[in-house]
Amino acid sequence: xxxxxxxxxxxxxxxxxxxxxxxxxxxxxxxxxxxxxxxxxxxxxxxxxxxxxxxxxxxxxxxxxxxxxxxxxxxxxxxxxxxxxxxxxxxxxxxxxxxxxxxxxxxxxxxxxxxxxxxxxxxxxxxxxxxxxxxxxxxxxxxxxxxxxxxxxxxxxxxxxxxxxxxxxxxxxxxxxxxxxxxxxxxxxxxxxxxxxxxxxxxxxxxxxxxxxxxxxxxxxxxxxxxxxxxxxxxxxxxxxxxxxxxxxxxxxxxxxxxxxxxxxxxxxxxxxxxxxxxxxxxxxxxxxxxxxxxxxxxxxxxxxxxxxxxxxxxxxxxxxxxxxxxxxxxxxxxxxxxxxxxxxxxxxxxxxxxxxxxxxxxxxxxxxxxxxxxxxxxxxxxxxxxxxxxxxxxxxxxxxxxxxxxxxxxxxxxxxxxxxxxxxxxxxxxxxxxxxxxxxxxxxxxxxxxxxxxxxxxxxxxxxxxxxxxxxxxxxxxxxxxxxxxxxxxxxxxxxxxxxxxxxxxxxxxxxxxxxxxxxxxx
Amino acid sequence: xxxxxxxxxxxxxxxxxxxxxxxxxxxxxxxxxxxxxxxxxxxxxxxxxxxxxxxxxxxxxxxxxxxxxxxx
Numbered sequence: 001x002x003x004x005x006x007x008x009x010x011x012x013x014x015x016x017x018x019x020x021x022x023x024x025x026x027x028x029x030x031x032x033x034x035x036x037x038x039x040x041x042x043x044x045x046x047x048x049x050x051x052x053x054x055x056x057x058x059x060x061x062x063x064x065x066x067x068x069x070x071x072x073x074x075x076x077x078x079x080x081x082x083x084x085x086x087x088x089x090x091x092x093x094x095x096x097x098x099x100x101x102x103x104x105x106x107x108x109x110x111x112x113x114x115x116x117x118x119x120x121x122x123x124x125x126x127x128x129x130x131x132x133x134x135x136x137x138x139x140x141x142x143x144x145x146x147x148x149x150x151x152x153x154x155x156x157x158x159x160x161x162x163x164x165x166x167x168x169x170x171x172x173x174x175x176x177x178x179x180x181x182x183x184x185x186x187x188x189x190x191x192x193x194x195x196x197x198x199x200x201x202x203x204x205x206x207x208x209x210x211x212x213x214x215x216x217x218x219x220x221x222x223x224x225x226x227x228x229x230x231x232x233x234x235x236x237x238x239x240x241x242x243x244x245x246x247x248x249x250x251x252x253x254x255x256x257x258x259x260x261x262x263x264x265x266x267x268x269x270x271x272x273x274x275x276x277x278x279x280x281x282x283x284x285x286x287x288x289x290x291x292x293x294x295x296x297x298x299x300x301x302x303x304x305x306x307x308x309x310x311x312x313x314x315x316x317x318x319x320x321x322x323x324x325x326x327x328x329x330x331x332x333x334x335x336x337x338x339x340x341x342x343x344x345x346x347x348x349x350x351x352x353x354x355x356x357x358x359x360x361x362x363x364x365x366x367x368x369x370x371x372x373x374x375x376x377x378x379x380x381x382x383x384x385x386x387x388x389x390x391x392x393x394x395x396x397x398x399x400x401x402x403x404x405x406x407x408x409x410x411x412x413x414x415x416x417x418x419x420x421x422x423x424x425x426x427x428x429x430x431x432x433x434x435x436x437x438x439x440x441x442x443x444x445x446x447x448x449x450x451x452x453x454x455x456x457x458x459x460x461x462x463x464x465x466x467x468x469x470x471x472x473x474x475x476x477x478x479x480x481x482x483x484x485x486x487x488x489x490x491x492x493x494x495x496x497x498x499x500x501x502x503x504x505x506x507x508x509x510x511x512x513x514x515x516x517x518x519x520x521x522x523x524x
Numbered sequence: 525x526x527x528x529x530x531x532x533x534x535x536x537x538x539x540x541x542x543x544x545x546x547x548x549x550x551x552x553x554x555x556x557x558x559x560x561x562x563x564x565x566x567x568x569x570x571x572x573x574x575x576x577x578x579x580x581x582x583x584x585x586x587x588x589x590x591x592x593x594x595x596x
Contacts, residue, residue, distance in 0.1 A: 169596045215596025222590060236586035243578045296595040349586070349593055361583070364576050371572040379564055381555045392555065396548075482576045485565050499565055506561035511552045 004054045005148065007092050010040065010047050010085070018052055022081040028118040032162045035328035036111060036121070039129040040085055045108050049090040051148065056082040058112045060123045060176075060193055064167040067194030068210050069116065077115040080122060084110045084146060084153075099151045107153040110146050114164060121162035123180075127155055128301075129330045130321075134465045137522065138301035138321055138330070139285040142184030158287070158300045160329040167193045171216035172200065173325040174296040175224050178287045178353055181300075182230065185285065186355055191228050199227035218291060218349060225353055233352045233361060237274045241266075243363070244273040246370065246409070250311035267337050271345050275335045276314040278344075280362035281352040284413035290322070290333075291349040292342070297324040299350075303332070306461055306468065313410045316460070320344060357447050357479065358413060364482040366411040369452030369474035372490050376497075377404065393493045396513070400493055403456035403471060410470075411452040413478060414521075416445035422521055433515040436496060440475075440489060443498070450476040451521070454492060459517055469517035477501055492516070 008015040023033065040047035058080045069076040085108035094101050112122035125144040130136040141156045159180040163173040172193060179191045191199075197212050200220040216224075218234065225232035251272065253265045278288045278299055288299040301321035310316045319334045324342070335344040352362070377390040386392040394401040420441045427437035455470040462468050472492030480486025485504055490497045494516050497509035 171595045213596070215594060217591055218593035218595065219590040221595075233583065234586050234590050235583065236589055239582040239585045239589075240579075243575065243582050245575060291593060291595050294595060349590075361579065363579050367572045367575045367579070368568070371568045375564060375568045375571060379559070379567070382558050383555050386555070392552070396552065482580070483569070483573060485569055487565070487568070497561065504565075506565050508561060509556050509559070511549065511556065513549075 003149065005092070005095050006052045006054075007090050007095060008050050008052065009089070010050045011037075015050055018050075019083075022052070022054075022115075023113050023120055025117070026120055028165065029162075029326060031326060032119075032121045032160075032328040033111075035331075036124065036126065039126075039328070039330070040108065042129075044131055045085070045127060045129060046087050047085045047108055048088055049086045051084040051086070051090070051095065053082040053084060053148070055079045056112065058082065058114075058122060059190075060161070061112065061114045063192035063194045064114070064116075064164055067197075068166045080115060081113045082110055082146075083113065084148060085126070096149055098148055098153075102153075104154070107146075107155060109144075109155045109157055116164055116166070118165050119162045120164075121160075122164075124160040124329060125155055125157045126160065126329055127157060134463055135304050135306075136301070136321065137304060139282055140181050140185075140287045140300040141285075142181050144184065158323060158329070160323050160325075161193075162325050164193075165213040166211040168197055168212050169215040170296045170325050171221055172197050172212060172224075174289050174298050174323075175200070175221060177298050177323050177325075178225075178289060179228050179230070181287060182353065182355075188229060196224055196228075200224035202227065218351075221289065221296070221351060225351070229356055231354045231356050231358060233354070235274070235277055235350050235352065237270060237348050240273050240277070241270065244276055247273050247276060247312055247314070250315070264337070267345070271335065271337055272312070272314050274347065274350070275317065275320075275344055276312070277363055278320065278350050278352070279314055279317055280366065280411045281354070281413075282320065283410065284362070286352065286354055286413065287323075289351040289353070290320075290344070290347040291351070292346045293348060295326065297322050297326070297333075299333070300330075304465075306463060310408065310457060311406065313408045354413065355448060360450065360476065360478050360480050360482060360486060362411055362413065362450065365413075365450035365476040365478070365486070366409055366452055368476050368486055369411065369450075369454075370409055372474050372487050373407065373409075373454055373472075373492060376490065376492065376495070389495070393495075396511070397494060400471065403458055404493075406456055407471075408455050408457065408460065409452050410455065410520075411450060412521075413448055413450055416447060416449045419445070419449060419451065419475075419521075426519070432518050433512065436491060436512050436515045439496065439498075440491070443488060444501075445475075445488065446477055446479050448478040449488070450478050452476070453520060455517075455520075465522065466519060468520045470520055471517050 061080045088106040109126035111124040114120045114122045128138045140158045146153050163169050175196050183190045203223050281288050299320045302317045303319045319332045322331045322333050337345045423437040426432035427434045452474045453470040459469040475489045477486045
């Protein structure tokens with residue numbers, strides 16, 4: 001028996017004919033496959049050829065098949081069809097020698113079609129469809145491979161799947177996407193759809209496990225994540241009115257506002273506070289599960305508006321980028337109370353998923369970092385010429401004077417080895433001071449650290465991301481209890497301070513002239 | 525020789541700048557050495573406590589409502 005592949009031009013009548021054979025009848029919601037094919041035809045992907053791989057043994061579908069379809073009266077095929085996408089003109093004759101005729105960047109990913117009755121889009125790994133690398137950021141990208149006759153193709157992607165309705169609904173699809181991505185990011189094992197459904201329903205008597213078309217309670221999703229060895233935190237939008245005072249300070253309600261204006265203001269503040277929480281995790285390359293009144297989807301990136309008048313970092317984020325099993329991969333969800341369609345204002349709950357080693361929440365880490373900076377700026381110097389450190393900074397670096405009254409804080413989690421690697425690269429490339437880099441590299445860190453970058457609108461208002469700069473950063477231990485001194489180091493406005501996490505001993509800070517500002521770090 | 529004179533003037537100015545820079549550095553180092561950094565970290569910790577408490581209470585309430593939410 002020979003493995004069967006067929007190359008078709010895309011888009012073309014021949015492609016339509018082939019896909020009709022393996023994707024119909026396509027009952028249920030066709031939006032994910034339609035949107036995916038539209039995205040493939042358009043820039044930046046510009047797909048030219050689709051190779052159909054028949055009789056494909058897909059481990060996720062095999063698991064769904066074993067859990068449900070093999071037991072049904074109707075005979076479902078145990079194998080699937082996989083579509084490989086290429087931005088190159090190829091024929092059947094090219095298939096055995098693809099490695100030599102296809103440039104590595106021309107492989108766009110793949111999509112599995114399940115031979116089921118409903119919603120056939122299975123495991124899909126597709127290159128991001130983004131057009132502007134300075135304004136659009138997918139932070140959750142893992143490396144995935146596909147093989148064609150022993151030829152390996154690699155793609156950086158966030159995995160996508162559509163609910164099949166029998167082994168999983170939107171909740172299980174979201175859990176699968178998060179878990180599959182994290183398996184690549186942190187080297188966890190892969191979890192299969194049937195397993196995820198079992199994990200969700202393992203605690204308590206929830207009735208029968210399959211079919212799973214009715215979805216999941218929010219705490220069942222938390223149970224599933226815990227069973228997969230992931231740490232999950234749940235946030236409910238309307239519980240955070242008393243938190244995130246930096247957003248209250250930035251969005252002051254004008255005096256004499258009408259009742260309607262007050263109500264709109266409350267919605268806007270609540271929306272930004274909730275988005276601010278999600279943003280820290282997404283910025284860290286950690287997917288966040290968004291829950292509307294009845295649907296779950298996954299936040300994986302964001303857009304960025306460098307020129308918007310902003311007082312807090314979240315105001316620069318016009319939209320989150322999502323994987324929504326109802327509509328397809330790499331969609332846009334505006335952070336707006338007025339935009340049409342599905343917006344972040346409709347998100348009521350979210351689940352942030354972090355590695356098990358991380359115990360300090362992002363918002364607590366940022367509170368620590370903010371306090372470290374605001375306290376430093378007003379801390380007395382005991383010198384009447386420069387009564388506070390802010391005065392001293394303005395004396396040493398007069399150009400910072402205009403920046404210090406409008407500080408923006410951006411917090412993300414990163415593996416400490418990646419942080420050290422980046423410092424080494426930046427110092428090697430002359431983008432960061434070598435001596436400070438060495439001082440920060442030699443510190444003893446936990447596996448993950450929270451990094452808060454402190455910037456100012458003037459330093460961020462640049463179209464190119466490599467031109468956006470920050471005045472400093474605070475590094476916080478991601479395992480620190482929230483009420484302890486979790487800060488490890490502060491490098492801000494040419495001052496460098498460190499705190500020994502083991503002894504709590506504070507060493508004298510140093511002045512390291514002309515080491516700030518420096519470039520933003522983009523977590524990938 | 526104007527060039528030599530100019531060069532000597534420049535060297536003098538550079539030396540003066542270096543002296544001033546060293547003096548400024550000494551002054552900054554003195555300020556840093558006189559600062560009570562242990563007190564600084566105590567202040568940082570105390571000031572963040574109320575806000576962290578608010579987040580923790582909100583997260584606890586969020587979790588309590590998780591069993592009522594259903595997605596499909």
